[in-house]
Amino acid sequence: MATKDKNTVTQTFPVLGMTCASCASSAESIVQHQEGVVNASVNFATGNLTVDYLPDTTNVEILQKAVQSVGYDLLVEEETKQRETLEAIHEKKFKSLKARTIWAIILSLPVVVIGMFFMDMPYADPIMWLFSTPVVLWLGKDFFINAWKQAKHRSANMDTLVALSTGIAYLFSVFNMLFADFWHQRGLHAHVYFEAAAVIIAFILLGKLLEEKAKGNTSSAIKKLMGLQPKTVIVVEADGTERQKAIEDVNAGDVILVKPGEKIAVDGMVTSGGSYVDESMLSGEPVPVLKKENEKVFAGTINQKGSFQFKAVKVGKETMLAQIIKMVQDAQGSKAPVQKLVDKIAGIFVPVVMSIAVLTFILWFILGGDNGVVQGLLAAVTVLVIACPCALGLATPTAIMVGVGKGAEKGILIKDAESLELAKKVNAIVLDKTGTITEGRPEVTGIQWLDNDDMTEDILLSIEKQSEHPLAEAVVKKLQNVSTTVLTNFDSITGKGAKADYNNETYYVGNKKLLADNSISIADTLQQQADEWGKQSKTVIWFANSKQALSVIAISDKIKQTSVQAIKEIQYMGIDLYMLTGDNDATAKAIAEQTGIKHYKADVLPQHKADFVKELQSKGKVVAMVGDGINDSTALATADVSIAMGKGSDIAMDVAKMTIISSDLTKIPQAIRLSKQTVATIKQNLFWAFIYNLIGIPIAAGILYPINGFLLDPMIAGAAMALSSVSVVSNSLRLKWKK
Template sequence: MKQVQLQIMGMHCAACVQRIEKRIGKIEGVNQIRVNLATGNATIRYFPKQLNLSYIQSRIENLGFKVSTIQSKHRAHHHKDLLRFLLSALLSIPLISVMLTHLHGLENPIPSYWLNPWFQCILTAIIQWGIGWPFYQRAWQALKNKHTTMDTLVALSTLTAFGYSFFLTLFPSATHTPLFYESSAMIITFILFGKWLEAKAMFQAQRNTKQLTDLFGQEAIVIRANQLHKIKVDQIAIGDILLIQPGAKIPIDGIVVFGKSFVDESFLTGESTPVTKAGGDLVYGGSTNQYGQLRIKATHLSQNSTLAQMVQLVERAQTDHAPIQRIADQITAVFVPIIIVIAIVTFFAWYLLLQPEYLYGAIEKAITVLIIACPCALGLATPTSILVGSGKAAQLGILFKEGRFLEALHQVDVILFDKTGTLTSGKPQVSDIYVVNRFQERDFLRCVGATEQSSEHPMAFAILQEISRRKIALPSVSRFQALPGYGVEAYVGSRRILIGSPRLLRKEGITFEPILLKLRELEASGHTVLLVAIQDQIAGLIAVTDEIKPDAISSVHLLKKLGKTVGIVSGDHKKLVQATARMLQIDHYHAEVLPQDKVKIIQKIQSSGKRVAMIGDGINDAPALKTANIGIAMGTGANLTNRACDIQLLHNHLFRVVQAFKISKRTMMNIKQNLLWALGYNAINIPLAVLGLLNPWIGALTMASSSLIVVLNALRLQK
């Protein structure tokens, strides 16, 4: 299966989105299609063996839209929209002047030929059939495909106005009858103006995502056969040696093979302090080399880099349909046909009952009904807020993998934290080493260090740091095995080494009476203690301390203020977890739990009707993250491969958890405001139009501004 993103131009309302998704989704070989009105992007998953991309593109174009594989709207396209509006506005000046003259009863304040119906007809024809031609083209394509869109309403209203006026121009009546030329021209002009402003606002809404894509370098210097070559970033191959000059962006993920420098990785880690990089260190595409010259070996293709994964996650969340979108979709599906029916009923009601045989008045009311109804605001209400909210979150290092998680997060009732590496710094240090009499400390540490070399646990890193400090050479190991929830096992030569919790030794039937008092003393003081057995005999213990994160206390306090119940689920010893809970003022905690036990705890809470968010950082947390209603993984910024989580935090700051909840809550509030405005706008203005209290040009102006208001409201989320 292959996934591709297309840029679709010409969509103006949710009905356009539904038409594309419905028609393309029915094509055999298309697995899924998600179209976002706010960004103009379509994400399509299809089977290349069953159909090719060009066929999908042609089917979309047959629906009346333009398609390209460009990932962002070009400024040239916005300039074209502006030019169309300015030209339409310029040509509309004589028509608007005539309307104002009639309204205020002025005599000859304008050139007399401006009053000539044929002059007005020619100007309107240029605006309507030249500048406004795309409206009719899209409306016709929709009609051919048995659909109705906003373009249908624009086409019907302007065609009615122009057709009626043209008929009276050809066959003037004995009494002076007003014409609708200015209404038709102003409808086109105001809608073009609104669309241009909306496009500018939408470009602003995509700013946070664009800031990420701007981090991609365009060119790189590669060293081949001792020669320097400047190439495009997408031409870099794995294994290429790249030269990174001071001040240049690192174009791709790689390993430093020569040189030393400071690198700005703030986009990834959130830390403003540059990181020292030297031989063997990893560097990430999008970061900036600040001082020294570096040579790096490319380890990933550009499309697989850490930055590319970040952008893909953000775009996926923005394209995904949040559940609340269903409200707008259900209304939009029947919106335009209902408006057409209301306009027809309005025409006959005025023509037959309210103002019998006054054709001009009946047409005016029907046109106003058609043009004032706006499905655009409904279509933009949800995706625009999701676009801005997820973009702002990405700027803070919070990646929502799908739009539905952005909606669901604030609805969580209970937040469960893993302890080590989540609530604590994850950078433990060895505080005590205790060896029983029959073993030598140096041999003890050689066995422990050799075993822990293969472990990825933070405790292992702390132990290896201490052993490195003591300059102890380590032998090789065999048959290493991680025992989730218990510890690790390996063989040094023929000797079997076990390192882990007291549960591990009990499970293996190994007694640890000689160190029991020392074990209890260290656990009581808040240390994490690892027991070591060599050849099935207790050899000693290593105590490690792990500091509480600086922002842990304030973050837990803020989560409680948001009305959430906060708890801890950890595999650590009960006394250690109890001490951490006491420091953070957390009343609910579970200690000495295995990965499968975390799952059971979450399921028990869920069975009481509560929604659970699980926050962890290790592979042991994967089952719990998957079971929770929302799984949040905390990483160092480079590990975006955790498929178990729904939200990835690139930084290790706990305050990002608080920000994620706040962004979720405010985004949903923003969506509801947008939906309320969109529904309220139509609920108020359509009856006013039916009652004849509005005229067509006011309808066009308010219709053009309605969707703009939705976009501007969504932009408030950036602050």
Template sequence: MEQRQITLQITGLNCAGCVGRAEKALSTLPGVTEASVNLATSKGQVHAALDLEPADLVSALEQAGYPAALSQVSLDIEGLSCASCVGRAEVALRAVPGVVSADVNLATERAEIRYLTGATRAADLRAASTGAGYPASLRAAEVDAAEQAQQRRGQEITALTRQVAIAAVLTLPVFVIEMGSHMVPTMHHWVMANIGLNNSYLLQFVLATLVLVGPGRQFYSKGVPALLRGAPDMNALVALGTVAAYGFSVISTFVPQLLPHGSANVYFEAACVIVVLILTGRLLEARAKGRTGAAIRKLVSLQPKTAELVSGDTVIETPVEEIAPGDLIRLRPGARIAVDGEVTSGSSFVDESMLSGEAIPVEKGKFAWLSAGTVNGSGVLEFRATHVGRETGLAQIIQMVEQAQGAKLPVQGLVDRITLWFVPAVLLAAALTVLVWLVLGPAPALPLALVAGVSVLIIACPCAMGLATPTSIMVGIGRAAQMGVLFRKGDALQKLQSVHVVALDKTGTLTEGHPALTNLEPAPGFTRDGVLRLIGAAEAQSEHPIAKALVQAAGKGLPKADSVEAIPGYGLQAQVEGQNILIGAARLMQREGIDFGPLTESAALWAAAGETPFYVAIDGQAAAALAVADPIKESTPEAIRALQAQGLKVAMITGDAAATAQAIAARLGIDAVRAECLPGDKVAALKDLQDSFGALAFVGDGLNDAPALAVADVGIAIGTGTDVAIEAADVVLVSGDLRGVQDALTTSRATMRNIRQNLGWAFGYNVLLVPVAAGVLYPFGGPLLSPVLAAGAMALSSVFVLSNALRLHRLKSSLDEGAEVSASGTGSLRPAT
């Protein structure tokens, strides 16, 4: 069944329990095959049948208590002439993934569209209407999903800051009066003398009521409905805890005779401080969560908002959303490239370090490829747009990173199973705590039971559990993207830490992927430059890859060759400047009776090293021996040593002859070789390596590597390779530098270690402190944990998890730290065509 993926922003998520209930609400919809929700990003990813209506997702989340965030955009539409036109335009707009409603007005020629935030963009809606025959333009400047998310985060932080300030100002007198009286005798005497006990209780009641109905109201508006639905969350725990403390205090203030003698105490300060501390914890969480998305925001910021569109003899500054494939764009010196395209005129150098990591600018001339997000140098270029909007390489990178950040790793399954019953278990534990204290506790048992029960409710909030995994994934994958490593599939992050062997394709992975002149030794009486000039002239008319390599090595300004004749199976002969040039294999020279003497020894050494030797004769005399090979990438030896230093075995899989493959392996120190492999043989070779060494990662770049990339435990594609290889891979290295594999492994291991630390803290925190909150230490002379301290510990637990995850920002790349994205190479990820 054909499926589509819908990404949506979800509101009201506070803990792992919320995530589980939101996922359940989405998963139970007909047509949904998979649904995952990420607490750190507040995003959901749904895989569903094509006929699933986005409105159904909105309704399901609304009923579960976690509404989907919706955006609205207005389009001016041309060409509407009747009701049928309106209907066709609406159908086209509603067919865009994520659109909840689309209403087109014939009279105003305007469309009002509501869509799931993050699922689509206004530019896609405009394109859908235009494609249906009704050209559309944005009525107002679009605020894209990333900016919307940032705005929401900013609004959330502002609102929380205001709530914390109001709650703190109202709570301070309550805390000073009540706790000050307990801790400082003179304070108690001052309160009794100047305010009086009853007036003190009344003042605390008024201030506490303002705190709970003001900044604290959100806990009840969300927690009580969740409790009534039988799906309690952290808001329900806070609501129960504060209501219990507040309710007991109200009874103690106004009708103390209802309580056992000596138990009428007030805990207004506990209810107030709990609200202040939990809101403060949420504020710190919101600020920390904002930092977890820094990598995505940095990538999004690479795309400019406008481009200079060439229309006839004029240049018009145009919003990037309105650029279409085929448009001609002028690029000024120092400008950032807005869309992908092909140069039509001009020459310049372009800084591609943001995407490929190559610190040296790349020369661009006619027919050269330009990538969105890169920066032009000092020249002026004109180029034809080929990929715009979500089709650009930069947009695809951002999409890859976002999808991987929202992935749910296998380790998260354990957390999900625990959090499903965790909150109900906490409620049961709190009830049992109160019951045990009432039955077995010392007098006055009731207030002690209340303190212990409220402390259990507050301290056991599962926020830290819910944040432990997604925040680490988000920061780790984001940092990897900055290093030029794209995790296309989130579970690869967990699998990669367990690999024992890294298998590498040779051509294009270990090597440059094209032949080059590697050695040339002239005979006595000849010079290297002189021989190379004649060789280049003779080979200039040939399209053979080896001929191209020789011409490139010879450089420019070559003379014209005459009487060029290919000798099938042997080589080539030509006349250059009156000299007879003969180039070919040893058998050609043997046939012509030309002796190369000591040069044959050099040629034999080159052949033993995996290079292909040739000979050159000029006017019947031995002139030079040369060798051509696919050269090893400069970074390859260092990359292999780094992998082996991490305790990994390194294997090479290639279609080359065994002798050539063994020679290259010996030179690089590779542990295992599988040579003369066809594409199908590569799969068998991988399975053999898996049987010998265990879990395996395969690195390749070509069309013939796609089956091997798919069958490996983790497939890693070189980003400069083919689209098919990239689509089959789990991880993509944006450029051709093999050292990116080490960065991928480092990121995987560091992120999984970080996740284990977070989960260890979150589970250990609850396992150790819930019994303390329940009062197990009290009979042995230990403390009875105050609800205030419980709230502080709970807030700090979540902040610890987030702060620990943010340490992944400090991961170092194995490549040049001077590059913005540390992955060397000259290529960039090119979008599929």
């Protein structure tokens, strides 16, 4: 296996022709062993292969040939075309499966009726042979073809079990029908089991049809998201004329007209007009948002009553909707840690079942008396039929798919299955203050000058215009009517502020620590005002030259309406809550008191946030970090579960494993509850999948026969096997309706 480096390419391809979890293991294994492949993962529920490979060593064609060699195929078309082709393939497959199932049931019915009630009627055996042959050899031919492909590579899957069981039952019946004297001479009746062979295939096809339909429902969240983007838009040309354009032809910079009730096609900025826009499918918030000039709009949201024009900023794969769809698809296709163990079990499951079937036959042959051969053969067939690796293979990924999809519908974007599985274990949450607990839209509420003149205002504005800190924006907005001046040697000082030179003098803007580090004095009048503002939970920043503070500025950032409720909910769940902020102690204390947070730290630098997360982890805590800014990205990367606010920086969202699109903190307890429900569903699915096989296989082998003479009918085994997969998928779908 190759080692991952910066040149590694990651791609996802649909795998065609898989029928069970063992198929996924087989396809994954063959790709994993190709030269230049760093990592390969096949998800049976989504039907996708995700592969990291070195393009200098291997390519897509080589990977496709490798997958084809074990009886499957890769769809390697470009993404937009891939979706259409895949939908067409699935539609065709579903129709074919439906037709085969209906015909199998129709042809099997007379075989069952004759086999159970009219065994002694004239020509009973040839009639059953006539009806069962097309079921086994025509409608069930895929089982035999796939089993043969697997056998050529010395592997086995569910098709192997079905082909062996139905093939043995069919051939044994043909032999008994044509050579009945062989058994009569030995004093035995020549039974035929055409009904078992035919009905097993009918039941398994029915199970596959129901499973395919149910699996389609698990990815309904993706289909809903994909349906949000309109196919065409009205573009307003420079001369004011309007023309219709296909969504694929829209370019950044195009001005688009949105009429009442229409869906917004791409991300952009409102240029004229205004309206309320329903952003619920992106944020999970039901209240429409007012959009005016210079406000952002997003693809997939729905305009209400007004109409407006907006300039396209992000199109195609760059829109937030496209990124959300990609993120949800990746998350649904990722594997939870528990799935790795299940994959290993599924990989050895079929050979183990085949061994049990052989052992069953041998024991019946030795201990079964006169009917040992016949009953041994039937018991072996029943073991092969009832054993189902599908239920095992579907247990985890279907629950993950539904959980991730439900999260997306609620405005909680989950990047991978691991974070969804881990969120339920979180017992400590670290919250950033600005933009997380508060609105993140700070405003200057007061400026106190020591000795004001126009030039000092110019210098203050010029420094803040170059700073990337969110608080700097508030100062710039306040001083927007002031002119700027040319500065030299501008330097941003992380966690403290910024400085620059003007006319051989150095000027500083930042927190009190910045002034203390540079031995700058503060007049009593300014300090008193700063203390007063601090008590009012306002953030205080200082403006100074190299000798003394020139002014103190109060900045207020409103606490979000839902923050207090969210914090109460989190604490009620028994989770320790910590607030970290770069703000001063007085402001941090005031915010903590207003929101009910018991533990907080003020004057925290970005690198110290990550250190605090590590400190909690060293005490055995499973830590979730919630933040929205560039300064939170290190702590987000360090935490066990990282959650970004959707209205924050792109870097924070890139690093985080979960994103709350609306930036509403009440979504965090929702995400934890969703994690608990999903993990509970996975455990239920695995329990039933294991129990089913643990109980079913010994009964099929005839363990009850010495006690009460009970032998399981292969037909009933076929029905039970089909229902096991359907029950697992149906249990996963229950997640959709849980609160």
